[in-house]
Amino acid sequence: MKYLNIGTPFETDSIVDFENIRPVESLSDLLDGTGLSCDVKDVTTLTYKFDSNDKVYGLGENLRGINKRGGIYESFCTDDPNHTPDKRALYGAHNFFIVDGKKSFGVYIDFPTYIEFDFGFSHKDELKVSIEGKDLRLYIIEGDKKTIVSKFLKAIGPSFLPPKWAFGFQQSRWSYPDNKAIREIADKFIESDIPCDTIYMDIDYMKDFKNFTIDEERFPNFESFVKDLKDDGFRLIPIIDAGCKIEDGYKTHEEGVKNRYYCEDSEGKPFVGAVWPGLVHFPDFINPEARKWFGDQYDFLIDKGIEGFWNDMNEPAIFYSAKKLEEAIEYASNQKGKNLGIYDFFKLKDQFMWLSNNKEDYQSFYHRVDGNTYNHYDLHNLFGYNMTRAAGEAFERNHPEKRILLFSRASYIGMHRYGGIWTGDNHAWWEHLTQNIKMMPSLNMCGFLYSGADIGGFGGNASGELATRWSQFAVYTPLFRNHACMGSRHQEPFSFEDDTTQVTRDIIRYRYAFITYLYSEFMKARTNNTLLFRPLSFDFEDEHCHQVEDQLMYGSGIMLAPVHQANAKGRYVYLPEKMLEYKIKSNDNYALELRESGHQYVQVQTKEWLNYLRQGTLLILNEVKNKVEDISVETLDLIGFVDKDASYQVYSDDGISRDAEASYFDIHVKYDGQIHLSHTGDIGCKEISYDIVTTDNKRHKGVYHV
Ligand code: MIG
Numbered sequence: 001m002k003y004l005n006i007g008t009p010f011e012t013d014s015i016v017d018f019e020n021i022r023p024v025e026s027l028s029d030l031l032d033g034t035g036l037s038c039d040v041k042d043v044t045t046l047t048y049k050f051d052s053n054d055k056v057y058g059l060g061e062n063l064r065g066i067n068k069r070g071g072i073y074e075s076f077c078t079d080d081p082n083h084t085p086d087k088r089a090l091y092g093a094h095n096f097f098i099v100d101g102k103k104s105f106g107v108y109i110d111f112p113t114y115i116e117f118d119f120g121f122s123h124k125d126e127l128k129v130s131i132e133g134k135d136l137r138l139y140i141i142e143g144d145k146k147t148i149v150s151k152f153l154k155a156i157g158p159s160f161l162p163p164k165w166a167f168g169f170q171q172s173r174w175s176y177p178d179n180k181a182i183r184e185i186a187d188k189f190i191e192s193d194i195p196c197d198t199i200y201m202d203i204d205y206m207k208d209f210k211n212f213t214i215d216e217e218r219f220p221n222f223e224s225f226v227k228d229l230k231d232d233g234f235r236l237i238p239i240i241d242a243g244c245k246i247e248d249g250y251k252t253h254e255e256g257v258k259n260r261y262y263c264e265d266s267e268g269k270p271f272v273g274a275v276w277p278g279l280v281h282f283p284d285f286i287n288p289e290a291r292k293w294f295g296d297q298y299d300f301l302i303d304k305g306i307e308g309f310w311n312d313m314n315e316p317a318i319f320y321s322a323k324k325l326e327e328a329i330e331y332a333s334n335q336k337g338k339n340l341g342i343y344d345f346f347k348l349k350d351q352f353m354w355l356s357n358n359k360e361d362y363q364s365f366y367h368r369v370d371g372n373t374y375n376h377y378d379l380h381n382l383f384g385y386n387m388t389r390a391a392g393e394a395f396e397r398n399h400p401e402k403r404i405l406l407f408s409r410a411s412y413i414g415m416h417r418y419g420g421i422w423t424g425d426n427h428a429w430w431e432h433l434t435q436n437i438k439m440m441p442s443l444n445m446c447g448f449l450y451s452g453a454d455i456g457g458f459g460g461n462a463s464g465e466l467a468t469r470w471s472q473f474a475v476y477t478p479l480f481r482n483h484a485c486m487g488s489r490h491q492e493p494f495s496f497e498d499d500t501t502q503v504t505r506d507i508i509r510y511r512y513a514f515i516t517y518l519y520s521e522f523m524k525a526r527t528n529n530t531l532l533f534r535p536l537s538f539d540f541e542d543e544h545c546h547q548v549e550d551q552l553m554y555g556s557g558i559m560l561a562p563v564h565q566a567n568a569k570g571r572y573v574y575l576p577e578k579m580l581e582y583k584i585k586s587n588d589n590y591a592l593e594l595r596e597s598g599h600q601y602v603q604v605q606t607k608e609w610l611n612y613l614r615q616g617t618l619l620i621l622n623e624v625k626n627k628v629e630d631i632s633v634e635t636l637d638l639i640g641f642v643d644k645d646a647s648y649q650v651y652s653d654d655g656i657s658r659d660a661e662a663s664y665f666d667i668h669v670k671y672d673g674q675i676h677l678s679h680t681g682d683i684g685c686k687e688i689s690y691d692i693v694t695t696d697n698k699r700h701k702g703v704y705h706v
Contacts, residue, residue: 002029004138027040045131074088076381080425113132162403195627210247233627259293291386315357428491437562440477441531444534450479451478532555613640649666671692
């Protein structure tokens with residue numbers, strides 16, 4: 001891996017491990033061997049002539065396929081709640097991509113504002129990246145695609161470490177507006193015997209949407225409420241928004257203004273925008289002192305027993321700025337009494353249409369960093385990243401002993417060290433389940449391991465079938481959270497017909513059985529700089545795998561083949577090689593069948609879902625409990641597909657301390673006509689019930705006493 005500073009780049013701290021990265025002297029040194037050209041101007045461009053078979057991977061949280069070729073994308077953190085196929089940017093800015101084909105190389109553009117990635121959209125054979133500036137750091141990563149990814153992951157540092165309970169099922173909705181509503185949800189989970197570890201608090205828990213306050217009327221005795229729920233095994237996860245209400249007497253407001261911790265306008269006054277609280281100031285997260293100050297504020301809630309947060313609206317979303325709204329109203333009042341022509345009417349309408357997240361607003365406020373002043377627009381993509389960094393750094397400083405759950409909506413490369421991400425305001429559309437599937441590998445490539453989408457979809461109304469299919473896929477995403485928009489149909493696991501509740505319970509229970517495996521695989525990906533979710537083409541050479549975008553390789557040797565189409569009672573699956581089909585019929589009922597390579601149509605009823613095991617793969621399942629912290633590994637089930645031998649390493653730690661000591665438990669299987677199990681290590685496992693299919697198509701069941 002090598003890099004070149006072009007101009008005077010802003011230090012983003014996205015790359016932290018320079019051990020294997022060498023600085024080079026010139027663009028020609030940098031681009032040598034890639035075939036890329038770079039033209040440094042006010043808009044710096046990178047161009048490349050595609051070979052007909054080249055694929056493009058990466059870009060993290062963005063739309064369309066795993067192979068990004070043929071599309072056009074933008075890097076500019078955007079609060080857009082309509083993720084339609086024509087959109088070019090979402091909440092994250094992840095400027096890492098890989099060209100894979102005749103040549104193979106990785107590119108990371110460390111540049112904090114607008115970039116356009118035209119991957120053969122305007123001209124099918126031309127890659128053209130337009131970077132809006134000439135101060136940037138450009139990295140080139142050599143190797144094949146897997147090597148490129150692991151070098152990149154090493155360079156950006158290991159993922160944030162969530163507490164183990166954060167791998168459980170999480171229930172959210174905008175909003176459960178008071179303690180009664182939250183209690184009811186908790187009780188329903190208890191009554192319906194559905195595992196769940198957390199319940200979310202959306203903006204309505206705050207007093208007038210003020211960060212670090214609690215509405216005492218709706219949440220009297222908050223601290224004991226938090227404790228009561230925790231006693232029942234539910235952790236509460238409040239939201240924190242980027243904008244802070246302007247209000248005399250409100251501590252966060254007054255302290256921030258007094259110390260100049262808010263972004264300022266060109267006259268040096270705190271910039272005024274409007275979000276949920278009404279008029280707000282935006283903390284200058286990029287300024288280290290302001291960042292420290294803001295991070296410390298979370299203690300207000302941590303002191304009350306809170307152990308996790310989600311950071312929202314940190315692109316930042318601006319509904320309007322005081323200045324622009326005034327201008328629009330002024331414009332409108334000048335039209336009063338006029339008989340408007342149609343174009344004038346549109347012009348009037350546009351005054352209000354373009355108020356939110358307006359570029360001119362982003363250009364009209366400033367950050368103060370180490371004695372220098374920067375226009376927000378020029379650092380735009382660092383804002384949400386640094387909000388989450390503010391929290392993450394504070395947690396480490398103030399609570400070094402334990403892990404605190406944290407994830408964010410907006411992000412930039414490097415933010416994964418402080419928190420995960422959720423993929424924002426998707427819809428209850430089948431297309432968005434498909435998008436979720438395709439996005440997971442790209443998120444992992446950019447370091448975001450602890451991530452997931454709003455299960456069931458945020459906007460719009462989910463059907464029970466969509467919620468079911470979505471949950472089946474989300475079993476595999478580290479963040480496993482059902483969340484929905486205000487006004488939408490309820491989509492908690494018990495909100496549909498009884499049989500849907502039954503099926504969803506089974507899915508969630510399976511997830512809890514899967515947690516030891518998931519946690520092990522998460523930790524391995526985190527330490528080994530590998531992907532939890534992979535495109536098939538990362539594991540198989542065969543050319544057809546490049547075209548498969550709705551099956552994913554997962555962890556060690558599993559292939560996921562989720563159903564993501566309405567009314568489907570089955571799906572086509574492509575098997576690159578002979579595999580063991582593992583069809584899950586309920587939490588404790590499944591079918592195993594050996595399948596030859598090739599294309600197949602497989603029946604998958606609504607309550608069922610499909611996995612495949614590669615030869616040599618062992619999958620372990622623990623006993624189900626309704627809370628992650630109650631799960632033990634005393635007895636494990638093992639499902640495997642074995643030729644002569646196979647092994648699996650289980651990772652285990654206390655799940656909560658930051659510097660937890662790791663223990664390992666290695667399970668070995670040998671087959672010589674008979675199955676022999678053995679093990680090394682000790683994590684407290686006493687008994688393994690195995691169900692192994694061998695390549696000679698024999699099935700072996702038995703119990704191994706550890
Ligand atoms: O303008 O807090 O993406 O998850 O429920 C909407 C309310 C603000 C957007 C988040 C969503 C959250 C919602 N928020």
